[in-house]
Amino acid sequence: TLGIPPNAVMALMVGAMTIHNIQPGPQVMTSNPQLFWGLIASMWIGNAMLIILNLPLIGMWIKLLTVPYRWLFPSIVLFCAIGVYSTNNNVFDIWMVAIFGIVGYGFIKLGCEPAPLLLGFILGPMMEENLRRALLLSRGDWGVLVTRPLSASLLAAAAALVVIVALPSIKAKREEAFVED
Numbered sequence: 001t002l003g004i005p006p007n008a009v010m011a012l013m014v015g016a017m018t019i020h021n022i023q024p025g026p027q028v029m030t031s032n033p034q035l036f037w038g039l040i041a042s043m044w045i046g047n048a049m050l051i052i053l054n055l056p057l058i059g060m061w062i063k064l065l066t067v068p069y070r071w072l073f074p075s076i077v078l079f080c081a082i083g084v085y086s087t088n089n090n091v092f093d094i095w096m097v098a099i100f101g102i103v104g105y106g107f108i109k110l111g112c113e114p115a116p117l118l119l120g121f122i123l124g125p126m127m128e129e130n131l132r133r134a135l136l137l138s139r140g141d142w143g144v145l146v147t148r149p150l151s152a153s154l155l156a157a158a159a160a161l162v163v164i165v166a167l168p169s170i171k172a173k174r175e176e177a178f179v180e181d
Contacts, residue, residue, distance in 0.1 A: 004123075011118035018122060 005011035014024045022032055029036045054061070084093045107114070138144035146152045 005119065008115040008118050011115060011122050015118065015122045018125075 005014045017024050017028075017035075022028065022035065080097060081094050084097050085091070087093065107117075134144065135142070144151070145155065
């Protein structure tokens, strides 16, 4: 309701809405009711289609799990390449997918989470715009960010969170706490 995405999927949805000049937040229902009700209707239709397709085809989906990974992976990559090429009929798009796939694989190997990256891409331009607005209102004085109690407390909380995340002992305890069984 506040327009702050809690996970990577919602961050993609907020990014798509931002690209189409739709302000995410509680006013989406009143400012764009066709989008809101279209989204609700698509969820209902999607769930109905899942029931219609999955009930009779459950045996085939189970057999698909028996396909060896060495055959499944190249076919998935091939279908991705065909889909990307068919969008614009451009080989450059296939190279871009390959490059971003390698970058994504590197992020997975480094243990990077996708949600903060997506949040940065989506919330970053909004933060820059509001920083510019604040600096315009203060005539370029950066001191207004630390002299006002609300902004100073938010900056202090953000700095404290960065320090907490950066400390190795606390990071090890966090990783230990979030281990899934």
